Amino acid sequence: xRFERRVHRPAALVLAAPVIxxxxxxALSGVLIALAGAPVLEAYGRxxxxxxxxxxxxxxxxxxxxxxxxxxxxxATAFRARLWNIGAEGQLYLGAMAAAAxxxxxxxxxxxxxQIPLLLVTGALAGMVLLLVPLWLRLRFAVAxxxxxxxxNFVAILxxxxxxxxxxxxxxxxxxxxxxxxxxxxxxxxxIPRSRLHVGLAIALALAVVLAFVQxxxxxxxxxxxxxxxxxxxxFAGVPLGRTLMQVALISGGLAGxxxxxxxxxxxxxxxxxxxxxxxxxxxxxxxLANLNPLGVVAAALFSATMFxxxxxxxxxxxxxxxxxxxxxxxxxxxxxxxxxxxxYRVRR
Amino acid sequence: MTDILAILAxxxxxxxxxxxxxxxxxxxxxxxxxxxxxxxxxxIEGIMTFGAMIGWLAVFNGADLWTGILVAALSxxxxxxxxxxxxxxxxxxxxxxxxxxxxxxxxFAYYLFRLLVPVAGTPPKILPFQPLxxxxxxxxPFIGPALFTQTAPTxxxxxxxxxxxxxxxxxxxxxxxRMTGENPHAVEAQGISPVLVRYGAVxxxxxxxxxxxxxxxxxxxxxxxxxxxxxxxxxxxxLVVFASWRPGLALLGALLFAFFDAFQLxxxxxxxxxxxxxxxxxxxxxxxxxxxxxxxxxxxVPQALMQPYxxxxx
Numbered sequence: 001x002r003f004e005r006r007v008h009r010p011a012a013l014v015l016a017a018p019v020i021x022x023x024x025x026x027a028l029s030g031v032l033i034a035l036a037g038a039p040v041l042e043a044y045g046r047x048x049x050x051x052x053x054x055x056x057x058x059x060x061x062x063x064x065x066x067x068x069x070x071x072x073x074x075x076a077t078a079f080r081a082r083l084w085n086i087g088a089e090g091q092l093y094l095g096a097m098a099a100a101a102x103x104x105x106x107x108x109x110x111x112x113x114x115q116i117p118l119l120l121v122t123g124a125l126a127g128m129v130l131l132l133v134p135l136w137l138r139l140r141f142a143v144a145x146x147x148x149x150x151x152x153n154f155v156a157i158l159x160x161x162x163x164x165x166x167x168x169x170x171x172x173x174x175x176x177x178x179x180x181x182x183x184x185x186x187x188x189x190x191x192i193p194r195s196r197l198h199v200g201l202a203i204a205l206a207l208a209v210v211l212a213f214v215q216x217x218x219x220x221x222x223x224x225x226x227x228x229x230x231x232x233x234x235x236f237a238g239v240p241l242g243r244t245l246m247q248v249a250l251i252s253g254g255l256a257g258x259x260x261x262x263x264x265x266x267x268x269x270x271x272x273x274x275x276x277x278x279x280x281x282x283x284x285x286x287x288x289l290a291n292l293n294p295l296g297v298v299a300a301a302l303f304s305a306t307m308f309x310x311x312x313x314x315x316x317x318x319x320x321x322x323x324x325x326x327x328x329x330x331x332x333x334x335x336x337x338x339x340x341x342x343x344x345y346r347v348r349r
Numbered sequence: 350m351t352d353i354l355a356i357l358a359x360x361x362x363x364x365x366x367x368x369x370x371x372x373x374x375x376x377x378x379x380x381x382x383x384x385x386x387x388x389x390x391x392x393i394e395g396i397m398t399f400g401a402m403i404g405w406l407a408v409f410n411g412a413d414l415w416t417g418i419l420v421a422a423l424s425x426x427x428x429x430x431x432x433x434x435x436x437x438x439x440x441x442x443x444x445x446x447x448x449x450x451x452x453x454x455x456x457f458a459y460y461l462f463r464l465l466v467p468v469a470g471t472p473p474k475i476l477p478f479q480p481l482x483x484x485x486x487x488x489x490p491f492i493g494p495a496l497f498t499q500t501a502p503t504x505x506x507x508x509x510x511x512x513x514x515x516x517x518x519x520x521x522x523x524x525x526x527r528m529t530g531e532n533p534h535a536v537e538a539q540g541i542s543p544v545l546v547r548y549g550a551v552x553x554x555x556x557x558x559x560x561x562x563x564x565x566x567x568x569x570x571x572x573x574x575x576x577x578x579x580x581x582x583x584x585x586x587x588l589v590v591f592a593s594w595r596p597g598l599a600l601l602g603a604l605l606f607a608f609f610d611a612f613q614l615x616x617x618x619x620x621x622x623x624x625x626x627x628x629x630x631x632x633x634x635x636x637x638x639x640x641x642x643x644x645x646x647x648x649x650v651p652q653a654l655m656q657p658y659x660x661x662x663x
Contacts, residue, residue: 003439003659032457036464084444137638143645146391146444147590150583151634162627284448321463326456333449334431337441 003345010343017339018289018296022303024339025332029324038318050313051306059195061302061309063267067092067276068301069204070259071283073211074127076292078252079284080215082228083245087134087149088256089280090156091127095257096264096271097160097179098126101168103265104180112185119186120203120261127257128250130156135249139242153280161273170270179271188266198266204298207255211294224248256280277308278326285333291340304329356615363495365614367503368569370607372397374506375561376585377592377599378513379425379554384589385517386550387530387543387653388436391447393558394582395454396428398575400559402458405566405573406465408475417567418502418560425559428454429552437547440657451582459575472572478502500568502560507600509557514596526550530651533658543658558582580634587637593648602640609636 030040051061071088078085102122107115134148164170164179188198215221223244226234235241259279264271282304289303290296311325356362376393383390390396404421408414428450435446466473478500481487487497517523525546528536533543561581566573588606592598610633617629 032460079445086448137642141642141645143638143641144590147583147586147641148638151580151587151637154580154634155631158627158631162625165627166625281448281452284445285452288445288449321460323456323460323463327453327460330449330452330456334435334446334453337435337446337449338439341439341441 002348004348006344006346013343014291017291017343018300018336021289021335021339022332024335025328028331028335029328032324032327033320036318036320036324038320043314043318043320046314046317047307047310049310051310056195057309057313059192059197061305062201063196063198064309065298065301065305066198066200066204066266067259067263067279068282068286068304069208069298070255070262071279072286072290072297072301073204073208073283073294074252074255074259075283075287076290076294076297077211077215077224077255078248079287080228080292081224081245081248082231083135083248083252084144084146085131085134085149085249085252085256086146086284087131087152087156087253087280088259088283089276089278090149090153091130091253091256092260092263092276092280093160093271094126094130094156094260095123096260096275097163097168098257099123099186099261100179100182100264100271101163103182103186108183108186110185112187112189115183115186116188116265119182119265120258123261123264124254124258127255127260128253130257131249131253132246135245139245157273160271164271164273173270177272181270182265186265187269188262196267198262200262200266203258203262207258208294208298211251215294220244220247256283259283282326282329285329288333289336303332352616352619356612356619359615360491360494362611362615364498365611366604366607367496367499368607369610370603371499371503371506372561372564372569372581373585373588373603373606374510374600375564376558376582377588377603378506378510378596379557379561380585380589381592381594381596381599382513382526382554382557383429383551384654385530385594385651386526386547387533387651387656387658388433388547388551389443389447389655390429390432390450390551390554390558391444391586392428392432392450392454392555393447393585394578394580395451395458396425396555396558397562397565397582398578399428399454399458400425400562401566401577402462402562402573404559404563405475406462408567409466409473414478414567418563421559421563422556425556425562426552428559429555430548432555433548433551436657437544437551440659443655443657455578462573462575466573472574474571475567477566477571478568502564502568506561506564510596510600517596527651529658530653533653533656537660547658558585561585584633584637587641590648591637591640591644593644594651606633606636609633 033040033043052058074088099119099122103119107118134145137143137148138145164177168179170178170180188200191197191199223239226239227244286297286300286304289300307325307328311322315322380393400421403424404417407420408417432450435441436443480498481501483497487493525541529543529546536543588602591602613629613632
């Protein structure tokens with residue numbers, strides 16, 4: 001048995017790959033649910049009703065999808081150019097911290113129409129700055145950015161932890177380590193009243209559409225892809241490699257920083273060290289499930305959010321640890337790698 | 350200044366250095382073995398987490414400590430096989446596969462732990478490895494408490510570093526492994542299967558990583574806490590570059606790193622809250638990044654690292 005590279009990638013197969021991968025992941029996780037002594041089909045049924053069964057549940061799932069869309073887009077943009085930005089988690093925290101600090105210390109008195117865009121930009125800038133460090137190390141010292149972005153996640157979260165213990169601690173929080181709050185006029189308006197769903201969803205969706213256009217229809221999109229497929233070839237074809245990677249890093253870090261800013265302005269109102277349950281890391285899964293396609297990122301983020309919100313509800317009633325959601329999402333990444341392989345290769349005897 | 354001298358002169362510091370270094374030595378050796386054969390293994394963080402959990406769980410359920418280590422090693426080997434299947438047989442992106450393994454192994458560890466261990470106010474404990482009493486050596490003044498009050502796995506990890514150096518540079522097997530990382534086509538031409546070599550290296554390397562994780566719960570500490578690995582896996586990957594893919598230097602790098610870590614812990618207590626503790630905790634990560642910046646250009650990277658090998662395809 002051997003593998004033979006396909007001449008054409010059948011479009012149907014490429015579209016089916018994530019569906020097959022998710023199905024395989026759900027089947028494997030089913031074994032683990034059975035291990036916990038719970039009825040598997042009922043558990044999945046409860047995950048679905050837990051995520052979409054009521055108005056509250058559905059808006060909660062969409063709220064949870066917002067940071068996943070943004071970190072998914074951050075990973076997709078970077079990975080397309082083979083810039084291994086695994087630092088979205090740290091960039092998200094720094095973006096959130098920057099937005100909260102800017103709101104309470106600088107722009108707090110400005111009206112929403114001015115303050116909200118300013119805060120979003122501040123958050124994005126913070127994310128960009130954090131990713132520029134590893135990029136600089138790569139271009140200047142040939143240090144692989146995959147390790148430095150991973151290590152900087154810890155540095156960034158410790159830095160945020162230090163700030164909310166000291167300079168940016170909320171004095172009104174009864175000693176709890178939480179940051180100064182985002183002011184009333186810096187809070188993102190609700191998309192649906194009496195829910196947590198905020199306009200961040202609209203921003204994330206709009207950015208997905210913009211990025212899809214940029215990737216498919218602009219010179220920058222093509223250059224970024226060329227830089228990923230073959231750096232040497234790209235240089236030979238006249239692509240300014242350093243500048244292209246820099247632009248990719250600015251977009252990727254900016255998106256991750258924006259995810260943090262939107263989360264703190266739309267949902268929590270202040271920063272703690274438990275702001276993100278790993279949105280940065282799961283953004284990688286989202287990007288891969290989407291095959292790095294920005295519009296696919298939306299669908300993949302929705303799947304992950306469904307698992308996370310639904311598993312919480314299911315775990316409470318059936319006694320299955322809600323970590324099953326993390327397991328399923330991680331398994332779907334591994335399954336997706338296999339599925340993608342078979343869109344490129346066929347098996348020959 | 351006198352504070353610093355007092356810290357350096359305490360036997361406790363040097364004992365802590367060896368203790369902190371052990372999981373790093375094991376993890377770095379594991380990663381080094383994988384990369385020497387040409388496979389980057391970003392699964393290390395998750396594999397260490399899973400090894401820490403499953404080794405502890407085995408002992409918690411009545412197995413003896415060495416069985417716990419063995420169980421951890423087997424679990425690491427299993428994750429290594431999955432990584433090898435994806436990256437060697439299928440040749441998919443080693444970056445993404447490794448990150449997938451890390452996400453899967455760590456969330457699977459948390460899931461099993463939550464499922465199988467009753468929730469309690471204080472985390473349940475086991476009786477960990479005890480320091481070995483070595484005749485004569487352990488009784489020496491200063492040197493005894495500083496260097497010879499470690500548990501058995503620490504001595505084992507140092508021996509393993511020397512053993513791996515010998516295997517890689519003095520045996521035909523080591524030559525095959527190194528050659529697979531440099532030029533798998535040449536290995537094939539010699540009648541050795543690069544696929545088999547990579548499978549072996551990734552499986553054995555991942556087993557070492559898991560043992561490194563298990564040291565945390567079975568020797569350095571006595572219970573399992575989620576997120577206890579705290580980026581040690583990523584530090585190991587940095588150490589491999591720092592060591593320029595040589596086991597002896599990896600041992601030295603891990604010890605050096607552990608020295609700074611132990612030192613900052615003591616400095617932190619000596620300074621007693623004048624400086625935010627988070628600054629000290631950042632140091633190890635910043636140090637790893639600095640070490641990478643200094644050594645990355647000089648390091649001799651295995652030439653076929655991250656290159657999938659497909660027979661008859663270039």
